[in-house]
Amino acid sequence: MRISLTPRAALVALIALPVIVLWPLWWVVLILVAIWALVILADAFSAPNPRRIRVRREAPTQVRLGNSVRGRLLLTNPTSRTARLEVRDAWNPTAGLDDQRSAVDVPAQERRAIAQSFTPTRRGEHRSRTLLVASRGPWGLARRTTEVGVPGRLLALHPFGSRRHLPSRVQRLREIEGLAAIHQRGQGTEFDSLRDFVDGDDVRSIDWRATARRRSVVVRTWRPERDRHVLIVVDTSRTSAGRLGESTRLDAAFDAALLLTALAGQAGDRVDLICVDRIPHLSVLGSTRTTVLHDMVTATAAVDPALVETDWELAASTITQRARRGSLVVLLTPVESSVVHTGLLPVAARLARDHPLVVASVSDPALEELAAGRGDLESVYLAAAAEQARAERTGVSHALERVGAHVVDAPPERAPQALADAYLALKAAGKL
Amino acid sequence: MLAAIVASIARGYYRDGPLEPDAPTGQGSKAVVQVLGDLGVKVEVDRHTVDAAEALRMGRTVLVTDPRSLSAPQLESLAAAHEDGAGRLVLVAPDLVTLSYFSSQISPSGAVRTETLIEAGPGCGDLAHQAEALLVPAAEEAIRGAASLYRVSGEGESCFSADQGSLVAEHDGALVLGSADLLTNDAVGRADNSALVLNSLSSEGALSWYVPSANDPMGSTSQTLLGYLPDWAGPLLLWLLLIATVALVALGRRFGPVVVEPLPVTVRPQELVLGRARLLQRSGDRQAAATALRSAAASRLASRLGLRRESALDGLLAALAPHVGRSPEQLRALLGPRPVTSDQDLVRLAHDLDHLEKEIDR
Numbered sequence: 001m002r003i004s005l006t007p008r009a010a011l012v013a014l015i016a017l018p019v020i021v022l023w024p025l026w027w028v029v030l031i032l033v034a035i036w037a038l039v040i041l042a043d044a045f046s047a048p049n050p051r052r053i054r055v056r057r058e059a060p061t062q063v064r065l066g067n068s069v070r071g072r073l074l075l076t077n078p079t080s081r082t083a084r085l086e087v088r089d090a091w092n093p094t095a096g097l098d099d100q101r102s103a104v105d106v107p108a109q110e111r112r113a114i115a116q117s118f119t120p121t122r123r124g125e126h127r128s129r130t131l132l133v134a135s136r137g138p139w140g141l142a143r144r145t146t147e148v149g150v151p152g153r154l155l156a157l158h159p160f161g162s163r164r165h166l167p168s169r170v171q172r173l174r175e176i177e178g179l180a181a182i183h184q185r186g187q188g189t190e191f192d193s194l195r196d197f198v199d200g201d202d203v204r205s206i207d208w209r210a211t212a213r214r215r216s217v218v219v220r221t222w223r224p225e226r227d228r229h230v231l232i233v234v235d236t237s238r239t240s241a242g243r244l245g246e247s248t249r250l251d252a253a254f255d256a257a258l259l260l261t262a263l264a265g266q267a268g269d270r271v272d273l274i275c276v277d278r279i280p281h282l283s284v285l286g287s288t289r290t291t292v293l294h295d296m297v298t299a300t301a302a303v304d305p306a307l308v309e310t311d312w313e314l315a316a317s318t319i320t321q322r323a324r325r326g327s328l329v330v331l332l333t334p335v336e337s338s339v340v341h342t343g344l345l346p347v348a349a350r351l352a353r354d355h356p357l358v359v360a361s362v363s364d365p366a367l368e369e370l371a372a373g374r375g376d377l378e379s380v381y382l383a384a385a386a387e388q389a390r391a392e393r394t395g396v397s398h399a400l401e402r403v404g405a406h407v408v409d410a411p412p413e414r415a416p417q418a419l420a421d422a423y424l425a426l427k428a429a430g431k432l
Numbered sequence: 433m434l435a436a437i438v439a440s441i442a443r444g445y446y447r448d449g450p451l452e453p454d455a456p457t458g459q460g461s462k463a464v465v466q467v468l469g470d471l472g473v474k475v476e477v478d479r480h481t482v483d484a485a486e487a488l489r490m491g492r493t494v495l496v497t498d499p500r501s502l503s504a505p506q507l508e509s510l511a512a513a514h515e516d517g518a519g520r521l522v523l524v525a526p527d528l529v530t531l532s533y534f535s536s537q538i539s540p541s542g543a544v545r546t547e548t549l550i551e552a553g554p555g556c557g558d559l560a561h562q563a564e565a566l567l568v569p570a571a572e573e574a575i576r577g578a579a580s581l582y583r584v585s586g587e588g589e590s591c592f593s594a595d596q597g598s599l600v601a602e603h604d605g606a607l608v609l610g611s612a613d614l615l616t617n618d619a620v621g622r623a624d625n626s627a628l629v630l631n632s633l634s635s636e637g638a639l640s641w642y643v644p645s646a647n648d649p650m651g652s653t654s655q656t657l658l659g660y661l662p663d664w665a666g667p668l669l670l671w672l673l674l675i676a677t678v679a680l681v682a683l684g685r686r687f688g689p690v691v692v693e694p695l696p697v698t699v700r701p702q703e704l705v706l707g708r709a710r711l712l713q714r715s716g717d718r719q720a721a722a723t724a725l726r727s728a729a730a731s732r733l734a735s736r737l738g739l740r741r742e743s744a745l746d747g748l749l750a751a752l753a754p755h756v757g758r759s760p761e762q763l764r765a766l767l768g769p770r771p772v773t774s775d776q777d778l779v780r781l782a783h784d785l786d787h788l789e790k791e792i793d794r
Contacts, residue, residue, distance in 0.1 A: 004685050005682040009678055010678040010682060013674065013678065014675060016671065017668065017672075020668050022664075024665075025667065029670055029671060032671070033674065086687070090688050092691050093691065093693060094695070101687060122696070130688055132688040134687070145687075241696075241697050241698055241699045242700070242701030243698040243701065244701065248696070249701070304697070305698075374779070374783055376779070377779055378709075380778055380779050381713040382705070382706070383725065383782065384720070384721035384724040384725050385706070385712060385724070387725055389705050390728065391727065391728065391731075394731075
């Protein structure tokens with residue numbers, strides 16, 4: 001506990017000025033100092049002990065980034081004196097607490113609340129580093145301060161802005177599922193039902209055994225297989241730290257991963273997620289269909305890019321360990337020549353042999369702006385350099401497609417939809 | 433600069449100033465001091481009042497070259513020493529206030545502004561010091577302005593009288609000279625100035641030449657600015673200082689720690705492109721820039737026309753020809769590997785490629 005002075009303590013000392021003018025002696029000054037110190041101490045100790053103030057936090061644990069959430073601090077004064085309190089709740093700045101400092105008077109044997117509003121500006125975990133309660137004396141000359149151990153924690157979740165695209169994709173999914181066009185048996189289909197033969201049906205899908213039991217000809221219908229496995233691998237290395245407009249490349253990648261998770265959940269597929277760079281450091285594995293989206297949003301909230309290169313060999317071994325044969329593997333990594341040179345290409349080739357493989361990349365919209373520049377000589381050179389970079393990206397995606405991966409490369413605002421569409425296309429083609 | 437240093441060394445070091453005993457300049461008094469030395473008088477130069485008062489007590493003659501510049505304590509100290517000891521005091525052109533410390537009988541009565549020859553009157557006696565006439569320069573030529581004249585009452589004696597008073601006066605061991613020019617190198621030789629000066633200063637055999645100095649510890653005025661403050665100012669100032677300290681401490685209070693937060697790292701993604709563009713521009717590699725622009729445009733045109741990306745330039749040109757209003761030669765010049773010679777050509781090429789793509793888009 002610490003005793004500190006208020007500015008009023010200095011103002012009170014001004015009262016002694018006439019005394020000094022009347023008796024200008026050094027020992028008078030000393031006595032006045034002593035009297036002043038006594039008054040300050042008396043005021044400080046007539047304030048209620050801040051340690052006896054009971055503090056309880058009523059705060060939400062999660063908020064979607066971009067939204068506001070309200071919480072309360074409840075201060076109970078069990079003493080018999082009115083407590084004039086100053087409270088500082090030291091959250092980190094990006095937690096977006098509207099006012100860290102507040103003053104409240106709590107009468108004896110009563111309780112008061114301090115309303116708090118959080119608007120986080122950064123995804124991830126936010127903490128209150130400390131909570132300080134200062135109790136001012138009745139004259140307001142001094143205060144006693146103490147630290148209260150009431151930990152605060154708030155998780156700012158990924159905004160998941162792409163969720164507005166979910167209804168349209170789910171509708172497409174239902175169309176695909178109910179589509180009579182999938183009469184052919186494929187790798188990713190399962191038996192649905194028997195129905196009467198109509199003109200145009202493939203004769204190979206006639207179920208002769210059922211036909212024999214009935215008078216009419218009966219065909220089998222197939223639907224996309226349910227309960228498939230999707231493994232999303234998010235690259236969190238230095239290339240994902242690139243700032244594209246407002247957010248980083250990793251944010252867009254998580255946006256895409258979440259939309260795919262929600263869509264796959266609707267399709268009845270199981271989704272797992274692992275984040276890799278030098279080590280596979282975060283994974284959401286084995287969640288049930290109903291909780292997977294929540295688990296994934298919570299788990300990815302605190303993942304930030306790291307300035308390291310991805311170890312693709314290690315990632316490949318983790319993927320083969322986690323993914324069953326035939327399950328869809330989605331690699332969320334930028335398609336850049338540097339990434340390919342660090343060993344993505346052979347790993348992609350190996351994975352594509354056993355799994356349907358989608359490489360989803362978030363491209364830089366600034367590159368297109370640069371490529372369209374025609375203003376002066378400098379912007380033309382910039383456009384040429386941007387075209388070179390785009391040509392390199394195209395070459396890399398061709399190389400990946402040649403080894404059997406499906407490449408999705410889109411700017412951040414279109415990347416989630418593009419990945420969802422690629423998933424739906426695989427479903428429709430019966431490859432999944 | 434070297435010449436200046438050499439000149440100053442050759443000239444020798446001396447302090448220049450009015451009535452400085454070492455100065456050979458017009459306002460100095462080296463001539464008088466040297467002649468006094470030749471006459472066997474021990475001349476000692478004093479700059480502090482304490483030394484001059486000590487000399488007075490020891491019975492020497494003390495010449496005060498500028499009594500007007502002395503402060504009250506200095507004058508009191510000199511007057512006390514003069515009363516205690518047997519020494520003679522020679523004051524050069526003192527004013528009324530200065531004189532009041534040493535003699536009540538002598539008072540200033542006027543001034544001589546023009547060059548005047550003042551003759552010793554008949555009743556001078558010893559005070560004339562065997563001089564018959566003194567020449568006082570005009571006020572504008574004199575080192576301290578007009579020469580002063582004094583009136584003597586009671587037991588005092590005076591000599592060299594002009595209209596309003598006398599140039600030389602003596603009372604009670606204090607000799608008053610009305611003009612500082614009597615002692616300067618310039619004017620000591622005129623008329624009988626030298627006789628008066630040399631005889632009056634050499635009478636004791638030892639002379640203290642007192643030149644008041646600004647760095648005399650007694651010279652500073654005792655009543656400083658702080659001395660005018662009332663006695664409660666000190667404690668009051670201390671108290672206000674205490675209050676200010678308390679206020680600063682109270683206002684500067686930091687309520688709890690500064691919260692530091694590690695923020696996630698972000699990287700600008702276009703650095704590589706920008707760097708490459710600057711490299712291209714600095715090296716003037718127009719051909720590489722043109723190739724990049726052409727191949728990008730060609731691949732877009734090919735995909736627009738439904739050609740395979742790998743198809744050769746001839747196939748693309750053949751497919752383009754029916755759709756655009758340009759000759760095959762123009763198209764080949766635009767998309768083919770024609771060298772680009774100037775910066776203007778490169779910019780024009782970029783615009784032409786844009787136009788071509790727009791034509792196909794239509």
